[in-house]
Amino acid sequence: MRSETVxxxxxxxxxxxxxxxxRSRTIRPLAACVVQGICFVGDELIALDSIRxxxxxxxxxxxxxxxxxxxxxxxxIGAEGLTVWDD
Numbered sequence: 001m002r003s004e005t006v007x008x009x010x011x012x013x014x015x016x017x018x019x020x021x022x023r024s025r026t027i028r029p030l031a032a033c034v035v036q037g038i039c040f041v042g043d044e045l046i047a048l049d050s051i052r053x054x055x056x057x058x059x060x061x062x063x064x065x066x067x068x069x070x071x072x073x074x075x076x077i078g079a080e081g082l083t084v085w086d087d
Contacts, residue, residue, distance in 0.1 A: 029058045030065040037082025046084060053077035 029035065029047060036050040045058040046068075053073030057066040069076065 027060050028063050029056055030063055039084050048079055048082040050079045
């Protein structure tokens with residue numbers, strides 16, 4: 001039997017408490033099996049699923065997940081980390 005904890009936010013909380021609740025929320029990326037690396041790029045998360053070889057873009061507000069490398073997954077299967085570099 002699978003057990004889940006659901007975090008419900010109280011709409012009558014102060015703005016500071018609402019912001020804290022939003023930041024402490026668990027993100028569950030759709031389609032991800034094992035997340036090895038994760039980082040923010042702007043308002044989105046970039047993550048690596050090393051089991052399937054997916055490079056994922058995750059919207060932290062909705063958990064919507066986009067596979068950025070659907071044709072090149074073999075290159076990232078078994079990868080152990082993620083580095084993002086920008087000049």
